[in-house]
Amino acid sequence: MPIICRVCGAAGEHLTVHCPDRQDPRPCDRQDPGEGKGGISKGRGKRGGATARGRGTGPSQEVYKEIVAEALASDEKPWIRHKCSDGEAATRRFMRIRPSAVDWTKFGWLFARGSQETTVQQKKNVGQLQADWKELSSRHDLSKTDLADGLKQLALRHGVHVGKWLFFLKPADMDRVWPALVWALSNAALGEGDCMKVGGGKEYVCCVYVRNCFDAEQAESLRRSLQDLLGGLVARVELVLKPDAYSYCGIYRGNPWKLSTSVASCMAVEEECVEVLLPILQEAKSLHHLGRRIMMMMQGLVEKDAAFILGYRSVVFCYSEFKRMHMANFGLLADLCVHGLITGTRLLDEMEQWLLTDSVRLPPPSTWAFVLQSLGNMAQRLADSHPRVSRSLDSFVQDCKVSPHSRLSILSLNVSSDEKQRELRTAVLLSALQQLREQLGPVVCCFQEVTRKVAMDVQRALPTWESSDPGDGSSIKGHGLLVMAPPELDARFSDHRLQSKDCKLVVAEFPGLAVGNVHLSGSPELRERQLADCAQVMQQWSDMLLVGDFSMNEDVLHRCVLQNQLPDFTDLWPVLRDESGITVRCQSNGKGQKRTDRALAKLPRWKPVDMQLMFDQPLVPGPFLLDVLPSMYSNVVHLKPEADTNATFVSDHLGLLTTIEQNPDVSRSQGS
Incomplete structure (x- = not known):
């Protein structure tokens, strides 16, 4: 597009302000802030502050600097990007990212690009544009009109034609508008719109880009498309056309040249809406696909491979957004059934097929x-x-x-990550577990400081047991946690990250009971924050037993920490036993005795009946080792019963065995 001089009409030769036929500059409307109509300097600003020629130093300039800094900071942060050319499935997943769910302290923009391949931003001449603007804006003999006209002509000269129609909405309104915009962009329904982005703040801003904002036809085409789309979604919104050249040259609200921040604006008003009758919806051909998509997303609650956008592997979604999205899906499916759009039989069949699977390890943060x-x-x-x-x-x-079981036992043990006699200690532990199961019935085993080798050995020796690890030790990191449960308990496992690297809470869910396994940090401050994280996660279970290595001794301070962070939980050992309950064996010098291993309970439907300290004496594998050796041998665990029979401690910690019984009255009331 050529530059047309407004004085002589020459095309592409010079700016209007440089025209040789231009008359003497008219009186400048950019007078000094301190000058009155008579040109006498007052020496003080409106608020009593000193002023400087051509540049304000009062509050308005501070606001301007803050706006510029915020704009630059948003551009420098990582962007969440999407190309509509990646396909419909990817576009639909991107549409589900609500702007209000994005952590705007980490991300600058949500950005979507249309199917066109050429880039919108023509930045190769931006540097020269900024240099020419700096020279032009330093002249004090030019009016605001001259500067605005000069900036437009500079943008045309350097080929910086890109601009955007932008608008501001409240977060809730932007959540409704953004998916519709993305879908329209993917279907080339935005006229000349090529890409767009949305950013956070008190009011969210959305920018929809046009390749040449100085071309009236392109700008008007995009404006009409936006007005048609927004008119049915929001009651009232103002569209503002701003060239990118303005942003490059610092034309923001409160700019020192007092230039308008846009070249055009219009108002999009809500049009009259027509209610769609239910029979029309019943004929929609996409309802089958809609129901299937909903069920596929629900499957992400129980299948790791299906949880591709709803929390798992995602840096965008927080836990509250995860819950909101899934609850909305359940509600939508129920509404479709209420209105007869899907049958009740089909609903039950779909639930059984997609949701009621045999998966025992749920993808985080699902439970x-x-x-x-x-x-x-x-x-x-x-x-x-x-x-x-x-x-x-x-x-x-x-x-x-x-629970179908009236009595359960839960064993907690820090097995120690020390490699000394590790295979023998593992064999002794497995032999002891065989005896416990014969004596007590179902026993849930919660282990801490588990290495990958020990985790795989235990799982291979007990192949029918359910495990929080998939069997290859891939879940074992840091203070490795492992929960094992016999098959008759119908366990489901979930992991929940705590503060600090590789620290987590592993929860095993059984009918009527949840058991959490944890190994907390030795730092008092970090440990307290980890307990707060545990408390937040455990709110969703009415009956909960939290066991593990709490890395805290028995003193007033630590008791206060537990009471403050877990006020609904009871430390069971002081309630059931009068002994000290030391769980860490003393060293040779007699020091080091601690009660770091605990069992905390919130059990309205269960009654704790007994607690015991386990493995306080050296043990030998004994005849029970023969029951687990075939499985261990087949998986390259080399133990010889005739040689490896020396007595040894299972760990430097003692095991903590808790026995609970289900309240009969609760069981009857729930079963009736």
């Missing part, structure tokens, strides 16, 4: 408790319209809340 809560809410919503479906869902949920 089986959240799945049951969502199914319970769905049952309530269907109670009036589909009572049979509601009863089926509610019956399943209630069955999962009652």
